[in-house]
Amino acid sequence: MSNQTKYWTWHMAAGVVLLFLLGLHMLIMHMGGTVHLFAPHGTDAVSMANSQWRDSKIFFTITYVLLLGVGLYHGLYGLRTILFELTLKPALENAVTALLVILGLGLFGLGTWAAWAAHTIVLAGGRG
Amino acid sequence: MAESKTAKQIQFHVTRFNPETDAKPFIQTYAVPVLDGMTVLDGLHWIKENLDPTLVWRYSCRMGICGSCGMLINGSPTLACNTQILHLSGSAITVAPLPNFEIIRDLVPDLLSMFDKHASVQPHILRDAAELNDSKGEFYQSPEELEAYLQFTYCIKCGCCMAACPTLATDVRYLGPMPLTALERYNEDSRDEGFQVRKEIAAAHGGAFSCHYAGECSRVCPKGVDPGKAIQLLKRKLVLDYLHLASRAKTCKKLDGPGEGKLLPNMTFPARTIPG
Numbered sequence A: 001m002s003n004q005t006k007y008w009t010w011h012m013a014a015g016v017v018l019l020f021l022l023g024l025h026m027l028i029m030h031m032g033g034t035v036h037l038f039a040p041h042g043t044d045a046v047s048m049a050n051s052q053w054r055d056s057k058i059f060f061t062i063t064y065v066l067l068l069g070v071g072l073y074h075g076l077y078g079l080r081t082i083l084f085e086l087t088l089k090p091a092l093e094n095a096v097t098a099l100l101v102i103l104g105l106g107l108f109g110l111g112t113w114a115a116w117a118a119h120t121i122v123l124a125g126g127r128g
Numbered sequence B: 001m002a003e004s005k006t007a008k009q010i011q012f013h014v015t016r017f018n019p020e021t022d023a024k025p026f027i028q029t030y031a032v033p034v035l036d037g038m039t040v041l042d043g044l045h046w047i048k049e050n051l052d053p054t055l056v057w058r059y060s061c062r063m064g065i066c067g068s069c070g071m072l073i074n075g076s077p078t079l080a081c082n083t084q085i086l087h088l089s090g091s092a093i094t095v096a097p098l099p100n101f102e103i104i105r106d107l108v109p110d111l112l113s114m115f116d117k118h119a120s121v122q123p124h125i126l127r128d129a130a131e132l133n134d135s136k137g138e139f140y141q142s143p144e145e146l147e148a149y150l151q152f153t154y155c156i157k158c159g160c161c162m163a164a165c166p167t168l169a170t171d172v173r174y175l176g177p178m179p180l181t182a183l184e185r186y187n188e189d190s191r192d193e194g195f196q197v198r199k200e201i202a203a204a205h206g207g208a209f210s211c212h213y214a215g216e217c218s219r220v221c222p223k224g225v226d227p228g229k230a231i232q233l234l235k236r237k238l239v240l241d242y243l244h245l246a247s248r249a250k251t252c253k254k255l256d257g258p259g260e261g262k263l264l265p266n267m268t269f270p271a272r273t274i275p276g
Helices: A003-032 A048-055 A058-084 A088-124 B039-051 B114-118 B129-133 B145-154 B162-165 B166-170 B177-187 B195-202 B216-222 B228-240
Strands: B006-015 B026-034 B072-074 B076-079 B092-096 B102-106
Touching: A003 A058, A003 B228, A048 A058, A048 A088, A058 A088, B006 B039, B006 B195, B039 B092, B072 B162, B076 B162, B076 B216, B114 B177, B145 B177, B162 B177, B162 B195, B177 B195, B177 B228, B195 B228, B216 B228
Parallel strands: B006 B092
Antiparallel strands: B006 B026, B072 B076, B072 B092
């Protein structure tokens, strides 16, 4: 099976998921005054109380990690595509791919750890 | 309105380049008397016959079917024989060789790279050799099955789509609209069984997924092939195949001897136009 088909298919799928998750992000974080979604402590979505409330819910931890994952994959694969159009030598292409994979996995790991840490900290003592 | 019989002087700004004598291409201007209906190809002939016999370009059929006279006219890749001068401008036009190709001389591009890419997609029916070589019988193909790929057969390999493609302008390894359209033409042909072979070519680096759907190839195609559509259909086919959602349409059968083809039900025939 050719890799390009696989990577491109996942790129498109990630884009579709991103549309949904970013839509949710927009509604919660930037339209709080109008929609007032998932913000039981006032209309300011980024207030400490509302943030901690969301951090305490496993649903939001999972959506944070999912948003991070699909965003990183979609963005970094797109970046790789653009860089490859510079007609790089094969060795450089492999190096770019490896670098982006390491960067992506690293940022995903960091972000997942941060999301999980926030979740557990709030549950331990910072209930919203 | 009667056609004008008075020739109009049109400036032809033509890109010239002789690799044996010139360091780089330059523009040479010719004043050409143009009558209604004259094509750019006619204008070039006039220049060669009356002003500059050294001007070089490719042409053959002069009727838009051979694809030889593809060139950049007023910034757009098109066929010189298909382009009327007075439809472009009343004063001046620019004529240059097709971009995205090396120039052999003047308006003659080196199309070998395009034909090599075309050959690499195996643009012929791939099927059991014994069946293909058996002279008895014929492959049955319905009008609907023909319709699925007919549009893509109109390609005359002129190279205009390749010249217009912005991806090809930056990435020479990209197969390009014409080879990918040829690939999809055979994928959609019900007589062909070569998808499993061609999908490796189509999905490799420089294949269909390097296309960003700029659409310039379809805009400039002089035959209405719509290579952009062909490439998107190809991407869809590849993705559905990867997800195991592709339809398992069987390739068409070979029918031996008369009488084995099915008649279309409820066939109607045109009314007779003469009595008797």
